Amino acid sequence: MMESLPMAAWVLAIPALPAAAWLLLVLGGRRAAPAAPWLATSAAALSALAAWVVFLERPWEGIPGGIWEGPWSWGFFLSSGGDGIAGLRATLSLDAISGALLPMVGTVAFLVHLFSVRYMRTDPRPGPYFAGLALFTASMAGMLLVENLLFFFVFWELMGFCSWLLIGHDSLNPSSPRPEAARAARKAFLTTRVGDLALLLGMVVLWKGFGTLSFTELAAAGGSAGSPPWLLAGGGLLLLGAMGKSAQFPLHVWLPDAMEGPTPVSAMIHAATMVAAGVILLVRSAAFLPDEILLAASVVGALTAFFAGTVALVSADLKKVLAWSTISQLGFMTAAVGVGGPGAALFHLHTHGFFKAGLFLAAGSVILACHHRQDLGGLGGLRRRMPMTWVATLVCAAALSGLPWLSGFHSKEAILSLALDGAALGGLPALTACLLFVAAALTPVYMFRMVFLTFHGEARSTEAREASEDSWLVRLPLAVLTVLAVVSARFWLFPVEEAPASEHWAGVLGTTLALGGVILAGLLFLLPVLSPAAFARFFGPLTGLARERWKFDALYAATFPPLFRLGGRAVDGIDSRLVDGLAHGIGRMAEAGGSAFRKLHRGRIQTYALLTLAGLLLLSVTLLLQGEAG
């Protein structure tokens, strides 16, 4: 205990410092706003430092079970008693998965903070922005530091909230609010919430089935459980949750729209936090998920990887290309878990985090330099004006494409080899492998299309012609991320599954495809050898389909909101007409009876006296008759 307390302090610092920054900023309100950028950034820096310290110390090693637990814990619902819910105790815990990912999360989050200091300099609401960013960082760190599905879900949802807040940040700008940002934020929140609620239900099912929500205990119990229907249902719901968070087909629609948020926020969502959650959930639950669910995950992932790649090919917007590429890469990770490689999925998440953050921050640099011009048609020729940004984009794009010696190569090769290994089974696994390889081939094409259209050729707008690179606040994060995009594969400590039979072939095939893709992109967009328009014509209607994102957005927009609105109107109509009408009807009946009797009461005193007389007459006659009868 003596030596574990400093370690506990380090571990606690990772989420607690950004959380404290958040709290200070929220309580400080407007007074804290001027200090907000540096307060949040220094908290993120210290948090990243703590993450590296923990990473280097590796306190979980040597502990039986491989989980380091913090000295504090409290019963979330109950301290004791009840029907088992007292067993849900909140505590800090650290294992190889969290340990491996924390440095990436901390570093990227810190660099995004740093970049934001410049990027948001003119923003009128720095307080809420940096508060949201800090809470985002804290939630992600917190999510990694719990090993119970319930608390995992708590932080999972908090991230959903933060991303909603930050995507919609510009819609609250007092001088020039952007309503689209609010719409995009709502779409993101609701789409992921569909998955979240599925996850919640899945959690309920698992709790009832296993009597625990601890990942370790679930993994231990799940191995022998086979695949009873309830586990299939629970696992399926879990997968659905992960699909929502990680923007997997068909719940992917929110991520491209989320580009409405400020660019550093996109970097945050795409690299370090939000979308990573779904993959981490799948990795953590891979041990108890039944095979059917894993197979479904692999198919969904591969399908998403391929489909998002095709859309990225034709996107006309710098950030949208990156967004679709994220969806595609997340597809790789999901598929990796499905084909039995959670380690590979995490590895790819790790390397992807660095170079995707680099790409987004580079895009942010371009947007900043070109005064918020981000359509590929209006950029071009930025290579000489923004050398640092160009190098960063080039290296990160190469890493993303899986070119050799870069970090992306190692992680993608691991996934591809596993897929290739499984393809021998035929059927769906083979389809998965095929789709993944096609997607891997698409990656360099769309990435380098973006690089060439942005940085090479002629500048196609005045903004692009007059662009110039910004201060060190922009360049430093880019430089760091460029280096990390190269070397990040070297400091990965989680075991990656090996597929010795296919490793060699996957590497060769992957490299060939990547190089071929780069060359193809060069021929299309760098050297005027091939005509992109002719290419588009060659694929005919498929190009159109990809441009319209395979029509899923249109389909959803045409079904769910009108359906729900219709339902709302119907219920409202029933409520105000039928139900309330019934109540009113009863009331009116009583009223009608009342007004019938009211006719007798006209306020003439003497009529009342007359009625008294009549009553007396009636009484005496009745008594008289009764007397006769008696």
Add this chain to the structure above:
Amino acid sequence: MSLVAYLVVAALLMVAGLAMVASRRSLIHVLIGLELVLNASALNFVAFDRYSGGGQEGQLAALFVIVVAAAEAALGLAIVLHAYSSKGSIRPDDFRSLGDS
């Protein structure tokens, strides 16, 4: 004399009073009618008391009826005066704001 005789007298007094309340077109007449009704009931009390051979409860009740009648007359007349000064009329038909049409 039998009890019935007194009861008949009381009944006649009451019917006369009620008829007055119901028919006369002046609030003062209405009040006079009410006095008749009260008298009739007091007479009934005393007559029953006498013929049931009891104590004096009936007489006491009649006494209280007289007291109530005094109070009623004082207040009633005050109201009539007030009504006359505010509306300029003491016809019962002119006072019907409690009715709804």
Add this chain to the structure above:
Amino acid sequence: MTGEVLAFSLFSAMAVGGAGLALFHRSAIHSAFALLASFLGVAGLYLNLGADFLAVTQVLLYAGGILVLYLFGLMLVPPEGEAPRPGRRALALVLAAAPVAIFLIAFLARSSWGDPSRLPEPEGTVRGIGLALLTPDGWLVPFEYASILLLAALVGAVHLARRSAPKDDSP
């Protein structure tokens, strides 16, 4: 056929006749004096029933107090308050009241009231009533309530009448 019957006939005729006169006479003043006759008749009936104290009270209060009150009221409200003619409606009313009276009397006459064969001798009632009214076991509480009632009526009457005097037309 004794003096009792004679007295009863006399007093009841006075009471009922006064009431009828009050009912039918157009003038309010005449009605008021007819009422006086009726009150005196009832007082006589009380005497007949052996309620001497009550009879005296009736004369004092009704004839001496309430009637004077009515006369003052009539002086303050002009006689135009009464409609020029009783009208056919009033006649119809009285005709309607007649069957009520007839049926009531018929009912009273037919009913058996269990008349005691011999009535106790009437005795002085002042002492009994006084004791009943002023002992806590008796009617003391209602008596006090009655005084409160009278006080309230007094205040109320003064209040109502006072407000009517200075303000004229303002609602």
Add this chain to the structure above:
Amino acid sequence: MNPGPLSCLILLPLLGAVAQFLPLRRGASRGIAILVSLLCLGLASWCLFIGMDPAVGGMQFVERTPWLPEFGIAWLLGADGLSLILLLLSSLIFFLAYLASWKEKRTPRAYFGLLLLVQVGVHGVFLSGDLFLFFVFWELVLLPMFFLIGGWGGEGRRSAAWKFLLFTLSGSVLFLIALVILGAKAGTFDIAALRELVPGWGGDPGWLGISLPSWIFGLLFLSFAVKLPVFPIHTWLPAAHVEAPTPVSVVLAGVLLKLGAYGMLRVAFPLSPGAFQAAAGCLAALGAFNVIYGAWAAFAQKDFKRMVAYSSIGHMGFFLIGFSALSFSGMAGAGLQLFVHGLSAGMLFLVVGAIQARAGHRHLDRLGGLGAAMPRLHALGLVAIFTSLGLPALAGFPAEALVLFGSWDAFPVAVALSLLGILLTGWFLVGAHRKAFTGPLPRGIGKVVDLGARETLVLAIPAGLCILLGLWPALLLDRMAATLELLRGGFPPLVP
């Protein structure tokens, strides 16, 4: 007689109400009300966190004085974990309501006096151990509330007040019938004694082929369902909530709805456990229907306040589901939901009230841009909205999650359906946020001022509690655990 803490909790607001008859200086009315409610709040917190023994499930602080012994009626007060938690909620909500009424100009003495009377009734209901006393306090709530809605409400206040009165009075009539039956047959109104007696009447042939305990259950359930409210006897709620002035809406949603729930779990269900169990499935279905119906009706509303009012119907549906499941976690979730809904609905009404005070209306289509103009209101409004839609780390989540956890075994379909309600709730609340807080300020709205210190305090107290309970729901659940175990012991489990 030496009044114990529970009598004080009833007498203090009563004294406050009586004090309003004194010739007070301007502003003294609210001072008295705030002082009284602070004392009540302190007393209730003392009882809950220090005074009571959390290991004991039964009634504590019992006070018993004969009142009408010939009818078996006594001034019998007692409190257990559940009632103390609701008492804490109500004293807090009343405190906030008085604070929010700071600027009430229309006959403040009558206003605060009536509100204090409502508080007397509410505290009395939560503390009564005698059913007759319970009924008396139950009725005491109605009339002041009627006058508050009808006297200080919005444009449609008259019809709303009448609707409120007629619906709740109809419920009271049913309650009275059940009360008369119970009193006549048992000769006592002591709830604990009735709990022993009534289940034994099962052999009674009853009427129309329905046994006597079932009749009592039906009557009591219906009378409490009006207050909860339950479809289809809920239509008074949107009308009353919308027309009432903001603090009164806060009290209505925060406290009055809890009376119905409390009546069910304290009286209707335990008195006839057999009938309750037979009906549990229907009740859960009704609950799930309420969740979806309320959420969907709220979805269609353009009036922000009406939307919040309908969302209450949905939230109270969770109480029915959770309680009907008769599992520990389900009941714990139901109990917590009562507390949390009091906070979240109260906050939402306060937020709407603040918006209306500044924009002059609350029509969502004509609002906008308030988030940038009023950062404090926005931040606190976010807490309210996200508590209401069940975001983890805020108090709504543990309540709803416990209901789901606890009810899955017994009613999986109801649980799955209620998720649709949660989704819809999220949808319309986030949509309302988008319409009211984001985008440009509409032209009709001039300069808006952010919340002042008092308004901030009124919203910040429940917001802080929402966060605290979201992180540590055990704070309250530990207090009611023993009570829930005892309560559940009265029913055989639904699912073995």
